[in-house]
Amino acid sequence: MTTIWLQPPANGSAPIEVEYLREKIVPLMTQGYRQVAPPVASPVASPLTPPAPSSNAEVEAAPGTEIPTPGKQ
Amino acid sequence: MPTRIQNASIGLGITAQTNISTPASSTTYIVVPKLDNNIYVDDFGTENNAAWIGKGNEFATQVFPTAFNMAGSMEKYGGIEFMTWAWAGALGNIAYASGSYTLVPINPATTLEMPYFPVVLQLPEGGGMAIDELYVGCSIEEVMTAFQYGPGLQSVKTTVQFAGSGLLTTPSGVTLPATLTEHNALSSSMTLTINGTDYVAGKTILSGVFGWKNNLLLNAGYYPGSGLQDGAAVRGRQEIGVRVPTFTFVARLLHTSPEYAALIAQTTGTAACTLTYDSTHNFTWNWEQISYKMVHRGQADGIATVEVTVQPQYSSSLGILSCTAMCGLTGISA
Numbered sequence: 001m002t003t004i005w006l007q008p009p010a011n012g013s014a015p016i017e018v019e020y021l022r023e024k025i026v027p028l029m030t031q032g033y034r035q036v037a038p039p040v041a042s043p044v045a046s047p048l049t050p051p052a053p054s055s056n057a058e059v060e061a062a063p064g065t066e067i068p069t070p071g072k073q
Numbered sequence: 074m075p076t077r078i079q080n081a082s083i084g085l086g087i088t089a090q091t092n093i094s095t096p097a098s099s100t101t102y103i104v105v106p107k108l109d110n111n112i113y114v115d116d117f118g119t120e121n122n123a124a125w126i127g128k129g130n131e132f133a134t135q136v137f138p139t140a141f142n143m144a145g146s147m148e149k150y151g152g153i154e155f156m157t158w159a160w161a162g163a164l165g166n167i168a169y170a171s172g173s174y175t176l177v178p179i180n181p182a183t184t185l186e187m188p189y190f191p192v193v194l195q196l197p198e199g200g201g202m203a204i205d206e207l208y209v210g211c212s213i214e215e216v217m218t219a220f221q222y223g224p225g226l227q228s229v230k231t232t233v234q235f236a237g238s239g240l241l242t243t244p245s246g247v248t249l250p251a252t253l254t255e256h257n258a259l260s261s262s263m264t265l266t267i268n269g270t271d272y273v274a275g276k277t278i279l280s281g282v283f284g285w286k287n288n289l290l291l292n293a294g295y296y297p298g299s300g301l302q303d304g305a306a307v308r309g310r311q312e313i314g315v316r317v318p319t320f321t322f323v324a325r326l327l328h329t330s331p332e333y334a335a336l337i338a339q340t341t342g343t344a345a346c347t348l349t350y351d352s353t354h355n356f357t358w359n360w361e362q363i364s365y366k367m368v369h370r371g372q373a374d375g376i377a378t379v380e381v382t383v384q385p386q387y388s389s390s391l392g393i394l395s396c397t398a399m400c401g402l403t404g405i406s407a
Binding site for chain 1: 166167175182395
């Protein structure tokens with residue numbers, strides 16, 4: 001089954017995955033839905049799988065030093 | 074040394090621009106030959122003070138730049154790739170998966186602006202370039218695909234008219250690819266069902282035209298603050314006006330012909346037409362709801378015909394028109 005992702009016309013709405021069939025996508029596209037790239041799944045750590053040790057796994061932040069967080073300015 | 078117009082290369086950007094004035098960071102171009110002799114120019118408009126009162130005579134003493142205006146056109150045979158690019162740009166909402174495009178008119182509640190694409194014209198002469206121009210921010214004003222009976226490539230033609238923002242880059246800085254290998258469909262490949270009648274099975278269809286005109290609001294593109302280039306205005310937007318679909322056909326007249334009765338009864342139905350080169354190169358128009366607006370009678374080769382003007386209607390669920398296209402061209406975007 002081939003699917004595509006369509007972004008609703010309303011600002012801020014999350015894209016939806018739709019089967020790529022004319023009868024399914026044309027009504028949505030007519031309403032203003034637009035194809036977008038599939039959303040990138042955010043990495044979620046599994047509680048059953050411990051994170052693999054990295055080369056700097058033993059590096060600890062000095063007291064008072066904030067560890068940078070991705071996406072945080 | 075003069076140059077022949079056959080030397081001209083026209084590159085059509087298939088990657089939608091970021092906005093009207095900014096081509097995508099990486100634009101894919103297709104180079105396709107055309108039939109008409111229109112060599113593009115970014116018209117530089119001027120006005121003068123000839124009519125002004127109080128300067129002593131009726132002749133111009135000053136000339137002022139007004140605006141850049143780029144208008145281009147292409148007439149081609151039934152190449153599926155070009156047809157896909159043209160109808161995609163004309164309708165504006167594009168989806169793609171597994172080698173197949175779905176094309177739907179934009180919803181004016183969402184946006185009034187069509188996808189913008191760049192066009193490159195290069196004409197070599199004497200070892201240099203007589204023309205090497207990049208027209209930025211083009212959008213399609215009108216597309217028409219006409220089919221008719223008869224052999225050969227001329228049985229299907231697609232014509233396109235487009236308008237540019239006026240923004241011009243010269244030299245273009247673009248290295249165009251080789252001419253695209255096109256897959257031209259013939260009308261002999263057609264399937265056509267209109268309002269419940271299979272016109273191919275009945276061997277009655279002779280010709281027809283499908284069209285879409287956006288009636289772009291081009292003057293409104295020169296709004297206060299739209300921008301300047303060399304002291305003349307350029308457009309900052311190109312919005313759709315009152316869009317007009319076109320659908321006409323001519324078929325042979327039989328005693329069983331349903332068109333006149335369908336006109337009187339205002340019978341509504343759907344229409345579907347497919348042109349095929351092969352299993353991976355084809356184009357389909359799906360008119361989601363139609364009735365007949367006008368039925369006239371005529372002749373072709375001395376044989377009685379019925380000439381029908383179709384009234385496309387807007388279906389609340391499926392809209393007015395959707396096209397599906399298969400071709401090897403990837404990356405046509407909105």
